[in-house]
Amino acid sequence: MKKRVCLLLLAVSVLVWGTSLFAGGGGDKSSGGSAGSGVTKIRVWSDNASEKTVRDAQVARFNAGEGKAKGIEIEYTVYGTNFAEAIDIALKAGEAPELFRQDGKVFTNYVGAEVVLPLSDLPGGQALVDKYKGQLIPNLHTWNGKAYTLPYNVTTYKFVINKDLFDAAGITKLPTTWEEVRQAAKTITTKGAGQYYGFVLGLQSPWTITTYFLFPNGANTGLAVFDNEKLQYNFSAHLPWVSSVVGMINDRSVFPGYENLDADQMRAQFAAGRVAMIPGASFDVGVYTDQFPANFNWVVIDVPAFTASGAPYKAIVSATNLLAVSTTAKKNPEKTMEVLNFFYSDENMAEMYEAGLYIPFRSEAVALAKKAPTARGFAEFADVPQKIILLPSPDTETAVEGLVYRDALIRLFSRPTDAAAVLQELDTRYNAALKKNVDSATLNGFKADAARVVRKE
């Protein structure tokens, strides 16, 4: 037995060692720079897994055509769960790719640490920036007056309805106000008799509070949580919808166990036909068609208003950025710029739009599309005639003590108390911290210009 074990170990070692010598082994042969025969490899990292199939095809076309002619090969890598950590370590260690997707508050630190380049530092970079003139937002796209990244697509927010459950409950008019949402939830829950419910929450995923409630209700309040005109936090503006949700919880119209559901579970319960209404974002189109197929008649409606007269403000949409440039690009600025232009091209975005992957930031890309996306609900999510881009807020700089607003709302929904008092306390605490911790120069960086003011035209 001993001999056999030794032989087995030896055989495996020889096999691995031998194949490693012939197959590149543990060594590195693709770390950027030259890819051989005069071709320069430009690395691009992303965490956009959903677009990978379409993007891979585009990159393959580039490498075989335009890239080959210009001596460029794109190495496109999609990272999963730990993308943020991967980028962070790579930037600190000087191992970053030339281009990477960025869309987080941490980017301010990268600008400060000078590990990323302004787009205008690349030859022809300013021309690309100029295509977005008047649309770039400080602390989101520009820092110190220079653009470091550009918006690519927008995420819109609506409400998704299980029409079959409405029909079963005999409700013919879909809700247009939060009060109607509460009434419908109550009726449907009663009809469901424990089989299905009116509404659902996913309190284990704090981002659902922001993405599914605070952003969408910007159409009702004119802000997410921070008033970029008055430079103050205003949570109390959200009282009507918060009260409606607390009311539904007290009515027992919310799917039981919502305190322990995360975002995936709440959406899966909706897709299983056990919930009649759920807030939705445009990225949920893929969720309800591919990941959790909702095999019933579901429709997308506007975010409920606070009053019967409708939402008074433009809808808030989030602009998602695509790529930023690391200092690695200094070695090959021209070729990095070629790749950046390729990724931001309207033609490529039009393909993404046709596939129903994104709502383009630039209307020029929509115009180039040869066909409209056919995914269910996509057209409704894309139909936002009056919109403003979500403005950044100084959350990180505020450094508030105690519960952050998302956790405070989660606690309120877990153990309903006086909603007005909770929101008032958040206003007081956040504005005090803002005054104490954020200097006026930093704060003024978040001021929105008059053209962005949010009331509907």
Next chain:
Amino acid sequence: MTISGSARIQKNATSGLIYAVLIVVFIFSMFPVFYTFMASFKSNKELLTAGNRVIPSQFVVDNYVQAWKLANFKQYTYNSVFMSVFIVGGVIVTSVVCGYVFARGQFRGKQFMYYMLLSSMFVSLGSLTLYPLLMIAKVVSLNRSLWGVIIIRIFAVNTTNVFIARGYIESIPREIDEAAKVDGCSFFQIFRHVIAPLCTPVVATVGILTFRNAWNDYLLPMVFTLSNPKRMPLVVGVINLKSSGEAASSWNLMLAGTAISVIPMIVIYIIFNRYFIDGLTSGSVKG
């Protein structure tokens, strides 16, 4: 009833009780594995909405097909085998040699060094060491390949392994060493010709424990292969499966990937199981 009959009944009852306890333990141990395996055949929706049902309402074999394709299993499995084999080989050598030195060596400060080493068993620095390790590896140009991981894992001595090896070697009678010494063996020759050949069980134990750690190692290999994603080990690919879909997590694919990735671990354990138990028990009883 005769005495032998009564003894037989007592013996049967004892055996029955032992079996009953073992069956309960077996069920508690195996149920999560069985549940996970069955869950890997569920659709993503069923996984999140029908957690109380063990058997899937419909077996979705496509989870495995997709996982195999998306996680690049062929390449990543090769990378994991490559990394694990070298780490296991290296760690066995360093652990057994350290164990021998601490068990039989006579030098000033031995006890102090051993207990200092032992105390590190209770300190977990986790990912704090990641960046410094990467910086050190960068100095010697080992930061872009699995070789960096292999060298770090071999020479960053694993205290548990040394503890097990020392315990096992302590259980070998010292008279054997004395006899070898009389025959003219040096300290190293005693290890090579006498102690090492007797260490099969502890080699298997350390080997299996190390293989498990190396196979599941995530953060360090991920960081060291950032610039060279083709060299990523399997576990990185499997975890990435979770984010391979649209805006929701693809738990179904991750579970299918996990189910495939544990197969080598099970095979290794089955092969070395007998020695594994010997190595652990010898160390614990007589250490």
